[in-house]
Amino acid sequence: MPTLRRRILEFLPRLNVHVKDLESGAALVTRRNGYRVTPVGPRSWLVRRGKDGFTDQISRMAETSSAKKWSSVGLGPNAHLFVNGKQDDADEFQMQKAAQDYMGARHVAALLRHYQVNCVFDVGANIGQYGRRLRQHGYTGRIVSFEPVATMTEKLRRAAENDPEWWVYPYALGREERVDTINVVYGSMSSILDPTTFGNERYKRFRNTRSQEIDIRRLDSLMDEALKGIDAPRSYLKLDTQGYDLEAFAGAGVYKSEFVGLQSEVALMRIYEGMPRMAEAIEAYEAEGFEITGMFPVTREETTGRVLEFDCVMVRADAMQS
Known part of the structure; x- marks a missing residue:
């Protein structure tokens, strides 16, 4: 009653x-x-x-x-x-994480409007979480998603199937084109790189992995096709490749200067072997003319409070249109 x-x-x-x-x-x-x-x-x-x-x-x-x-x-x-x-402390941790994720998404949405972005390259798309969030926050331009893990690509295609301006490619991106294998891990942590000792201790899921053969492409070999039909492209690059962001960025070649902004996961703690630390990654992006507009924690240890990775959002200030 x-x-x-x-x-x-x-x-x-x-x-x-x-x-x-x-x-x-x-x-x-x-x-x-x-x-x-x-x-x-x-x-x-x-x-x-x-x-x-x-x-x-x-x-x-x-x-x-x-x-x-x-x-x-x-x-x-x-x-x-x-x-x-x-x-309690666990609730507080979850609330802060959710609030930071939300504010990070809002920050990116505002930048896309401010810089009049009309094409977002979503590298490491998983099952389409990033693309859906872009749409939820009002972005209406093209999304070009890359996801090499077959089971994830199928879910990504379903997420994008009713959106004609959301394109899906079943590739990983890197500095050279080749066939390689990826360690398929539950969730969104599949990587071409092997986990470090710290990564294995931190994430138990690394104990249950399988290998899949994948195609790695250079981004610059796909740019013309991906931008077809956009008269005056203003592109934004989002990288979330589990330790492989700088390799994917290198494959953009001369097109690096065409991006008005980018977003990359930068690590304070190495989860994968050979992945760059935050300072190295940011130095590489700054060398190409990008400057930081926001840093948003991605993962944090509840026991110590230390941040393991940030989402680093950057823009090329001289790309601002009057």
């Missing part, structure tokens, strides 16, 4: 009051519509509105016994972060 609270919440829309359920015992109640609620962790939500005055119109959490546990943090004139103050 519905509780009195539920009956009240169901009645409020008749009074032009908008109700958004968050979880059992908590709801967001506002007098204006047009807000968006994004979960960013256990009992944490980011609430945004696209019009001025949102801060004044955020009403209150529904009056429940748990309402007073919530805190609201302003993130500019049109966004608030609601957090349940009662979170």
